[in-house]
Amino acid sequence: MKRLVTSLISVSALALNATAFANESVMKGSQDPKQWVIQAGTYDNQRYSKLDQINETNVGKMAPAWSFSTGVLRGHEGSPLVVGDIMYVHTPFPNIVYALDLNDEGKIIWKYEPKQDANVVPVMCCDTVNRGLAYANGKIFLHQADTTVVALDAKTGKVTWSVVNGDPKKGETNTATVLPVKDKLLVGISGGEFGVQCHITAYDIESGKKVWRAYSTGPDDQILFDPEKTTSLGKPVGKDSSLKTWQGDQWKTGGGCTWGWYSYDPNLNLVYYGSGNPSTWNPKQRPGDNKWSMTLFARDPDTGVAKWVYQMTPHDEWDYDGVNEVPLVDQKIDGKDRKLLVHFDRNGFGYTLDRTNGELLVAEKYDPAVNWASKVDMDRSSPTYGRPLVVAKYSTEHNGEDENSQGICPAALGSKDEQPAAFSPKTGLFYVPTNHVCMDYEPFRVSYTPGQPYVGATLAMYPAPGGANMGNFIAWDATKGKIVWSDPEQFSVWSGALATAGDIVFYGTLEGYLKAVDAKTGKLLYKYKTPSGIIGNVMTYQHKGKQYVAVLSGVGGWAGIGLAAGLADPHAGLGAVGGYAALSNYTALGGTLTVFALPD
Amino acid sequence: MTDFAEHSKSRRAGKRRRVVLLLALCAAASGAGAEPRAAASSQDGKYFDAEGEPTYKVDASGKVDWYTYSGFLRYSAECLRCHGPDGLGSSYAPALADSLKKLSYADFLSTVANGRKNLEGGQEKVMPTLGLDKNVMCFIDDIYVYLKARSDEAVGRNRPPAHDPKPKAWEDAENACMGAPS
Numbered sequence: 001m002k003r004l005v006t007s008l009i010s011v012s013a014l015a016l017n018a019t020a021f022a023n024e025s026v027m028k029g030s031q032d033p034k035q036w037v038i039q040a041g042t043y044d045n046q047r048y049s050k051l052d053q054i055n056e057t058n059v060g061k062m063a064p065a066w067s068f069s070t071g072v073l074r075g076h077e078g079s080p081l082v083v084g085d086i087m088y089v090h091t092p093f094p095n096i097v098y099a100l101d102l103n104d105e106g107k108i109i110w111k112y113e114p115k116q117d118a119n120v121v122p123v124m125c126c127d128t129v130n131r132g133l134a135y136a137n138g139k140i141f142l143h144q145a146d147t148t149v150v151a152l153d154a155k156t157g158k159v160t161w162s163v164v165n166g167d168p169k170k171g172e173t174n175t176a177t178v179l180p181v182k183d184k185l186l187v188g189i190s191g192g193e194f195g196v197q198c199h200i201t202a203y204d205i206e207s208g209k210k211v212w213r214a215y216s217t218g219p220d221d222q223i224l225f226d227p228e229k230t231t232s233l234g235k236p237v238g239k240d241s242s243l244k245t246w247q248g249d250q251w252k253t254g255g256g257c258t259w260g261w262y263s264y265d266p267n268l269n270l271v272y273y274g275s276g277n278p279s280t281w282n283p284k285q286r287p288g289d290n291k292w293s294m295t296l297f298a299r300d301p302d303t304g305v306a307k308w309v310y311q312m313t314p315h316d317e318w319d320y321d322g323v324n325e326v327p328l329v330d331q332k333i334d335g336k337d338r339k340l341l342v343h344f345d346r347n348g349f350g351y352t353l354d355r356t357n358g359e360l361l362v363a364e365k366y367d368p369a370v371n372w373a374s375k376v377d378m379d380r381s382s383p384t385y386g387r388p389l390v391v392a393k394y395s396t397e398h399n400g401e402d403e404n405s406q407g408i409c410p411a412a413l414g415s416k417d418e419q420p421a422a423f424s425p426k427t428g429l430f431y432v433p434t435n436h437v438c439m440d441y442e443p444f445r446v447s448y449t450p451g452q453p454y455v456g457a458t459l460a461m462y463p464a465p466g467g468a469n470m471g472n473f474i475a476w477d478a479t480k481g482k483i484v485w486s487d488p489e490q491f492s493v494w495s496g497a498l499a500t501a502g503d504i505v506f507y508g509t510l511e512g513y514l515k516a517v518d519a520k521t522g523k524l525l526y527k528y529k530t531p532s533g534i535i536g537n538v539m540t541y542q543h544k545g546k547q548y549v550a551v552l553s554g555v556g557g558w559a560g561i562g563l564a565a566g567l568a569d570p571h572a573g574l575g576a577v578g579g580y581a582a583l584s585n586y587t588a589l590g591g592t593l594t595v596f597a598l599p600d
Numbered sequence: 601m602t603d604f605a606e607h608s609k610s611r612r613a614g615k616r617r618r619v620v621l622l623l624a625l626c627a628a629a630s631g632a633g634a635e636p637r638a639a640a641s642s643q644d645g646k647y648f649d650a651e652g653e654p655t656y657k658v659d660a661s662g663k664v665d666w667y668t669y670s671g672f673l674r675y676s677a678e679c680l681r682c683h684g685p686d687g688l689g690s691s692y693a694p695a696l697a698d699s700l701k702k703l704s705y706a707d708f709l710s711t712v713a714n715g716r717k718n719l720e721g722g723q724e725k726v727m728p729t730l731g732l733d734k735n736v737m738c739f740i741d742d743i744y745v746y747l748k749a750r751s752d753e754a755v756g757r758n759r760p761p762a763h764d765p766k767p768k769a770w771e772d773a774e775n776a777c778m779g780a781p782s
Contacts, residue, residue, distance in 0.1 A: 074692055074724070093724055118719055122682070122728030127692060193681075404759065440759070444673065447778050452733040458676035460685070460758055560691030561684055589691055 022136035022180040022205045023266060029083065029135065034542040036082045037135040039177045040420065041498075041539065044328040045263040047422035048499045049540045053547035054598060055502030059516045059526045062596050065548065066106055067531075070591035072096065075535055075556020077418070078132025078177060079496070080593060081140075082541035083154060088135070089593055092556070093121055093128035093145045099157060102543045110157030112142075112150075120146045120168040123194065123451070127556045129175050129535070131261075131418070136180035137205060143174045149187055151208065161208035165189060165201060169451050172196050179262040181271060181301045184211055188258030188273070192321065195253035195279040195454040200262075200297075202304060212304035216256025216275040216292050217242050223292065224304040231308045231358060233386045245289035245314075253448055254286075255279035256293035260323025260418060263341075268356060270298045270307055272341055274322035281319050282443035282456030283397040289314040294322040296343060296351075298358060308358030313347050314387060317396040318372060318441060319412035319457075320347035325420040331428060333361055333479050342478040344421055344432055346414025347388070349376060352478045360386050364481030366416075366474065367434055369409040369464040396441050396457070404442040404458075411439035411461040413492070413558050420537060421476075422497035422505060427519050429484055430476040431505045433493035436464045437567070462567045470567070473497075473507055473515075475522060485522040491583060494559045495551070496537025508534025508551055510559055511586040514596070530594045533587040535559055546597055554591035555583070645767035647745070653705045654741045656749035662761045664749070666770055669763035671746025672755075674739040678730075686757040687750045692725060700751035708744055712736065738777035 029037035033050040041047050054062060070076065072091040081088040086109065087100040094116055099109040121128055124145060134141045139160060140152040147166035150159050165187055166172030171194020179186045184202040191198060199215040214224040220240065227239045242251060257276035264271050275297065278290035294313040299306050313320050326343050333340070333352075341355040348370030352362035363376035372395075373388035392398045394408045413435055421432040439461045446456035463470045471489035476482070495508030503519045510533040516526040533555025540549045566582030639647035639657045645666050649655040656668040675687065682693040689695030700708065715729035730736040736743070749755040 118717055118724055118726055121724050121726040122715070128724065442673065444677075445778070446677075447734045449733060449735075452730075453678065453735070455677045455735070458673045459680075460676070556691050561681060566688075567685070 021182050022184070023182050023264075025136050025138075026180055027266065034082075035084070036079070036539045036541050038081070038179065039078055039132045039134065039537070040261060040263065040325070043264040043266065045261060045325050045420065046327050046329065046425070046499075047420055047497060047537070048424055050501045051540055051542055051547045052501040053542075054500070054504070054549065056504050056518050056525060058598055059502070059504050062516070062526055062549070062598055064528065064594050065597040066595050068098075068100065068106055068593040070096065070098070070552070070554070070593065072554070072591045073589040074554070074591075075127040075129045075560055076552040076554030076591045077129040077175070077535050077537070077557060079537040079539040079552060080550055081133055081135055082539075082543070083135050085543070086154070088133050088140055089552075090130055090133050090142065091591055092130050092554075093124070095130055095142060095144045097133065097140065097142055097152065097157070099154075112152055112157045114144050114148065114150070116144060116146045116148075117168070120173055123168050123171055124173045124175065124190070127558070127560055129557050131175060131177045134178050134180055139205075141178050141180065141185055143176060143178050143187055145173055145175070147172055147174045147189065149178065149185070149203065149208070151205075163203055163208040163210070166191070166196075170194070170196065171451050171453075174259070176259040177261070179264065179271070180205055181264050184301060186262055186271060186301065188260070188262070190257050190259040192255035192257040192276045192279055193453050193455055194451065195255065195448050196257065197252055197254055198257035198276065200258045200273065200299070200304075202301065214299060214304040214306070216258065216295070217246065217251040217254035217278075217290070219243055223306070224299070225306050230306045232310060234357065234359060237309065242291045245291040247287050250286050253279055253454065254290065254293060256295070257321070258323065260321075261325035261420060263326050263328050264301065265328055265339075265355060268339070269300060269302070270355070271301045272296065272298055272326040272328070272355065274324060274326060274343065274345075276321035276323045277316050277319050280446050280454045280456035282401065282446060283315060283317040284401050284443060285445065285456065290316065294320065296322065296326065296341075296353070296358075298355065310353065310358050310360065310386065312345050312349070312351065312388070315397065318347070318408060320345065320414060322346065324414075324416060324418060327421065327423055327430070328355055329423055329425075329478070331479050340478065342423075342430060344416045344430075344476075346410070346417060347372070348410045348415035349373075349388070350476055350478065350481060352481065362478065362481040366432060366476055366483065367410065367436060367464075367472070369436060369438065370415060371407070371409045396443050401444055402442065404440050406440045407438060407465075408441055409438040409464055410435060411437040412441070412459055413437065413461070417494070417558060419494050419535070420496040422499040424499035424505070424519050426501065426503065427475075428477070428479075429519070430478055431497045431499055431507070431519070432474050432476050433495060433497055433507055434472045434474055435470065435492040436467075436472055437461050437470050437492060438464050473517070473522070475519075487517065487522045487524070492559060494535040494557065498538040498540060498549070500540060506538040506549060506551075508536065508538060508553065510534070510555060510583055512553055512555070514538070514549075514551055514594070528596070531592045532590045533559070533583065549596040550593060552591065552593050555587050555589060559583070644769035645764060646741075646769070654745050656745040656754060658749060658754045662755070664755060664760040664763050666764045666766050667742045668746050668749050668755065669760055670739060670770070671742035671744065672760060674736070675743050675746055678733075678736050679743065687747050688757075693727070696747050697750040700747045705744060709740065712740060734778055738774060
């Protein structure tokens with residue numbers, strides 16, 4: 001391990017001399033609120049903009065200024081970028097990139113369309129979404145569905161380098177964005193439903209050469225752990241911390257995929273992200289804690305070595321992927337300034353940790369419906385410290401194979417999925433798009449074949465008891481772990497939020513509304529129905545002195561699966577079918593960018 | 601694995617020939633192939649229609665045969681992520697509860713085993729090739745009869761309320777096809 005670390009350090013030391021730091025361009029770009037250079041806006045993933053021309057008093061007058069059809073029908077996640085006078089728009093498979101001239105009414109400057117084998121399409125779980133581009137050092141980075149990573153010249157669209165990160169024939173695909181950090185590009189991978197041993201990889205930003213790769217599961221030299229220095233809840237993890245928690249070599253098909261969001265703290269020089277579910281969905285077939293699936297990681301971007309980890313859902317029994325975003329904030333807890341990270345996990349708990357060392361500070365349910373665990377054990381002297389206390393009735397492990405565990409909240413898609421939350425330093429609150437959906441879960445035996453799905457459970461999902469709303473848009477105080485206000489939504493909120501200095505918060509809905517609400521109260525101030533359901537993230541930029549708000553619509557993704565047909569409550573008795581309106585009664589497919597502004 | 605593929609291929613080819621013949625014979629009489637498939641015979645808890653193709657059995661209380669129930673489970677695990685809950689379709693794959701109103705057993709088998717691509721009109725629709733996927737092919741008749749029951753509206757949405765016990769023959773076939781449990 002030591003030797004590996006030292007050799008990695010020397011490799012990156014060489015690279016350091018040779019290249020300009022990407023983070024300079026990203027840092028500069030993201031400090032300029034007129035631009036939007038990476039998907040989260042800024043490295044801290046707060047999704048907060050200092051622009052305040054559009055604010056709580058005038059947002060009611062906002063109106064569409066222009067729009068653009070992407071020509072692709074499937075689910076549109078992520079958001080456009082704005083770098084200088086150019087807007088960059090991406091699409092789901094086939095992953096087209098458009099560069100639009102903001103000085104010339106959105107005229108297309110260049111278009112890039114990769115040629116990808118269509119056989120990758122059915123290997124992708126849950127639609128062919130892509131969560132967008134990133135910009136650094138004059139290049140636009142795209143990570144295609146087939147795992148090809150390309151660096152495009154931002155001015156011309158010409159490919160400067162490209163590298164293949166995985167093999168779709170083995171079930172390895174991509175839906176995520178990438179993060180440029182210093183002289184590297186950090187790249188994740190999908191395939192948890194195909195038994196992939198997932199990883200995060202750093203490529204040299206100028207050449208595309210692989211610098212390091214860190215798996216989520218496996219031996220220490222593959223997961224880049226230092227048994228003495230990598231800690232979990234304050235203690236060194238020790239040797240073989242992952243291997244010990246799997247039966248035999250099941251870690252080789254262990255999942256722990258990395259298709260979520262990445263954040264970066266330049267002062268601590270740490271990158272943060274979460275890993276996904278262990279494969280298969282049948283927990284009986286993979287005894288053990290299955291480390292380090294379902295885990296928050298803090299890694300050194302130069303070497304990849306993990307500083308600390310925290311596994312939120314040991315031995316997953318519900319498909320609660322831990323990949324959601326990890327926004328970084330500095331707030332007071334018990335009167336003391338703390339460097340925090342906050343994470344709204346699929347499992348329904350909102351976690352607040354000290355991001356310097358992984359100390360667990362708050363873990364509370366951010367949807368009152370959550371029932372699979374009574375709480376997270378916060379007693380430091382307890383043998384189960386930091387673990388969720390699982391309720392036997394909802395444990396699919398406890399109930400066993402071929403048994404249908406009923407009424408589990410949240411459903412597999414989580415109290416929140418990948419759609420990122422926003423944070424306003426002005427209110428000190430998080431704004432969180434959530435799902436209010438529960439499930440029945442029946443695990444059964446499956447066999448593993450490379451490149452074939454490896455699922456092993458039957459799920460039925462339905463709205464949480466006591467109401468017909470399948471979503472809420474909430475404001476959350478992460479220092480206390482409390483909901484401050486909550487706006488019910490008919491459907492799951494599947495769009496990333498944006499908070500601005502104008503004291504407003506934007507988000508989209510599955511019916512297709514772009515909404516603006518008061519950051520302090522949640523009061524609805526504006527809504528507009530875009531051409532299709534919104535699963536993209538809201539962004540903002542300023543051009544020629546005027547603030548714009550932009551969002552991609554184009555329904556699909558996980559939401560397009562269940563909600564197209566409507567969710568039926570299996571416990572409502574025969575004949576109650578269709579009690580919940582189908583999304584198809586509200587919207588249809590189609591990728592469109594809509595850009596809003598105040599009237600002149 | 602190869603044996604398995606070969607086996608399902610030859611079985612498919614045989615079926616197709618027979619189905620074509622049957623369709624020719626029946627065409628004049630019935631006009632359409634969308635008749636509910638009443639169970640005409642059964643063996644070890646598996647039901648067959650008059651043409652000898654697998655079908656479902658549902659009693660007045662809504663209780664289904666084991667194959668139909670197993671089909672619900674496997675459909676939900678292997679097909680739902682594209683074809684939507686209860687065979688009702690999604691934003692990018694057809695509602696199989698409708699498809700099976702027209703699609704024959706043989707065409708169903710060949711579509712699942714060989715896959716299909718439809719890359720027109722801004723929508724990349726790809727049905728994967730599942731012929732080598734044991735988690736599908738070991739249960740393909742189960743999935744078929746479940747979807748047939750859905751398309752005939754013999755079973756409703758969600759998990760069937762009750763089902764026959766797992767027949768020994770089904771369990772033996774599962775072990776033979778999947779390999780004995782470890």
